[in-house]
Amino acid sequence: MLSNLAARDVETLIHPYTQLASFRETGPLVIERGEGVWVYDTEGKPYIEGLAGLWCTALGYSNRELVEAAREQMMTLPFTHLFTGRSHDPAIELAEKLKEMAPMPVSKIFFCSSGSEANDTQVKLVWYMNNALGRRGKKKIIARLRGYHGVTVASASLTGLPANHADFDLPIAHILHTSCPHFYRFGRDGETEEEFSSRMAAELEDQILREGPDTVAAFIAEPVMGAGGAIMPPEGYFEKIQAVLDRYDILFIADEVITGFGRLGTAFGCEKLAIRPDTLSFAKAVTSAYLPLGGVMIPERMYQAMLDESRKIGTFGHGFTYSGHPVAAAVALKTLEIYRRDRIFEDAERKAPRFQRRLSALADHPIVGEARGLGLIGGLEIVANKSSKAQFDPKKGVAAKAVGFAQAEGLILRALMDDRIAICPPLVITDEEIDEAFDRLGRALDRTAEWVSQEGLAAA
Numbered sequence: 001m002l003s004n005l006a007a008r009d010v011e012t013l014i015h016p017y018t019q020l021a022s023f024r025e026t027g028p029l030v031i032e033r034g035e036g037v038w039v040y041d042t043e044g045k046p047y048i049e050g051l052a053g054l055w056c057t058a059l060g061y062s063n064r065e066l067v068e069a070a071r072e073q074m075m076t077l078p079f080t081h082l083f084t085g086r087s088h089d090p091a092i093e094l095a096e097k098l099k100e101m102a103p104m105p106v107s108k109i110f111f112c113s114s115g116s117e118a119n120d121t122q123v124k125l126v127w128y129m130n131n132a133l134g135r136r137g138k139k140k141i142i143a144r145l146r147g148y149h150g151v152t153v154a155s156a157s158l159t160g161l162p163a164n165h166a167d168f169d170l171p172i173a174h175i176l177h178t179s180c181p182h183f184y185r186f187g188r189d190g191e192t193e194e195e196f197s198s199r200m201a202a203e204l205e206d207q208i209l210r211e212g213p214d215t216v217a218a219f220i221a222e223p224v225m226g227a228g229g230a231i232m233p234p235e236g237y238f239e240k241i242q243a244v245l246d247r248y249d250i251l252f253i254a255d256e257v258i259t260g261f262g263r264l265g266t267a268f269g270c271e272k273l274a275i276r277p278d279t280l281s282f283a284k285a286v287t288s289a290y291l292p293l294g295g296v297m298i299p300e301r302m303y304q305a306m307l308d309e310s311r312k313i314g315t316f317g318h319g320f321t322y323s324g325h326p327v328a329a330a331v332a333l334k335t336l337e338i339y340r341r342d343r344i345f346e347d348a349e350r351k352a353p354r355f356q357r358r359l360s361a362l363a364d365h366p367i368v369g370e371a372r373g374l375g376l377i378g379g380l381e382i383v384a385n386k387s388s389k390a391q392f393d394p395k396k397g398v399a400a401k402a403v404g405f406a407q408a409e410g411l412i413l414r415a416l417m418d419d420r421i422a423i424c425p426p427l428v429i430t431d432e433e434i435d436e437a438f439d440r441l442g443r444a445l446d447r448t449a450e451w452v453s454q455e456g457l458a459a460a
C-alpha cells in the first residue's frame with residue numbers, strides 16, 4: 001500500500017531512468033532532507049548517499065555556506081543573462097577561476113546548466129569550428145560504447161547505451177562509437193591490460209582510417225566511465241588513444257561531468273590519468289549540485305575559429321537563457337572556494353586508499369566478479385560464475401535486487417546495466433562512514449547471494 005505522497009507521485013510524475021511499468025507497483029522512495037553524507041526518507045530512516053545523489057553532491061547535504069551564497073546573490077541580482085553582450089560579476093569571476101583550475105590551456109568558458117547541454121554544445125562547436133576552418137567534411141565524432149554523455153538529441157547520440165537510442169531514433173548522423181575499454185569483460189584470455197589497451201587504440205585507428213581521417217573531427221571520453229558501468233580505464237589506455245588522435249588532428253573532448261572537481265583526488269580526472277584534452281565539459285560538482293550549472297572549456301584555436309565564423313555570419317547563434325545564471329555562478333564560486341580552503345581534493349586523495357581497499361576486498365565475495373575503482377569512485381559487477389565470468393539472466397535484475405537490499409540496509413547505490421553497481425559517495429565522507437558504507441554493502445551482497453540461491457538462479 002503506497003503512502004499518500006507516493007500515490008500522488010505515481011499519478012503525476014514521469015521519472016527519468018525508471019521502469020515506468022513496474023514503478024506503478026513499487027512507488028517512489030521519497031527523500032525529505034539531508035545532512036553530511038546522510039539523507040532521510042519521509043519515515044525518518046537514514047541512508048548513506050552512496051552515489052552522491054547522481055555523482056554530484058560532492059560537499060554533501062545541508063552546507064550552510066552554499067545556501068548563504070545563493071541567498072545573498074538572490075537578494076542582490078537573482079537573474080540577468082549573458083546574451084547580446086550583457087554580463088555580471090559572478091559569471092566573469094567564475095570563468096576566471098575555472099580557467100585557472102583547468103588541466104589544459106583554456107581561452108574561454110561557455111556556460112550552460114547541465115552535462116547534456118555541455119556535450120551538445122561540444123558537438124555544435126566542433127562542427128562550427130571545422131566549418132570556419134573550411135574543413136566542411138571533417139564532422140564525425142567518435143564516442144565509446146557504454147560511454148555516457150547525456151540525453152539531449154546530440155548528447156544521447158554520443159552516449160553509447162542501448163536504452164538511450166532504442167526507439168528514440170538515435171544516434172543522429174556523424175556520431176560513431178568505438179569499443180568499450182572494459183578489460184575485465186572484453187580482455188582476451190592471456191592478454192595483458194597493456195595489450196588490451198593497444199588493441200583498443202588499434203581498433204580506433206582502423207575505424208578512423210576506414211571512415212577517412214579527413215571526416216573525423218573529434219573523440220569524446222569520460223576519464224572514468226560512469227553511468228555505463230563505473231568502468232576504470234585499463235593500463236596505458238589514454239596514452240595510446242591520445243597518440244592515435246594526435247596523428248589525425250582529431251580533437252579530444254574530455255567529459256569531466258563526473259570526474260571534474262576532485263572525484264579522482266585531483267581537480268580534474270585528466271590530471272590523474274595524464275590526458276591532454278583539447279576541450280572539456282563540466283557540470284555536477286562545480287556547484288556540488290546545489291544548483292544546476294555546466295559548461296565547456298574552449299581552447300584558443302576553437303575560439304579563433306568562432307571569431308572568424310562570427311565575422312562572417314554575425315551573431316554566434318548558440319546559448320541558453322540560463323547560461324551563467326548568476327545564482328548558480330555564485331554557488332559555484334563558493335563551492336570552488338570551499339574545495340580550495342578545506343583542501344577537499346587532497347582529502348579525497350588521502351581517503352581513496354581506504355575506500356579502494358574496502359572495495360577490492362569485495363572481489364572475494366562469491367557473487368562479485370570485478371570490484372575496481374579509482375579515487376572515490378568504484379564499480380562492481382555481479383556474476384553467476386566467478387571463473388567463467390558468466391552473468392545472470394539480465395531479466396532477473398540481480399544488481400537491482402542487491403541495490404534494493406543495500407537500500408534496506410540504509411545505503412543508496414545505483415544498479416547499472418550488466419549487473420554492475422556504482423559507488424561514488426560525497427567527497428566529504430569520513431573514514432568511519434566509508435567503513436560503514438562498505439559494511440552495509442557487504443551485508444547487501446550476502447543477502448543477494450542468499451536470494452540468488454533461494455531462487456535457484458544460475459548463469460544465463
Ligand SMILES: Cc1ncc(COP(=O)(O)O)c(C=O)c1O
Binds near residue numbers: 151227257258
Ligand atoms: C559523464 C557525464 N556526462 C554527461 C552527463 C549528463 O549530464 P546531465 O544529466 O546534467 O545532463 C552525465 C550525467 O550523469 C555524465 O555522467
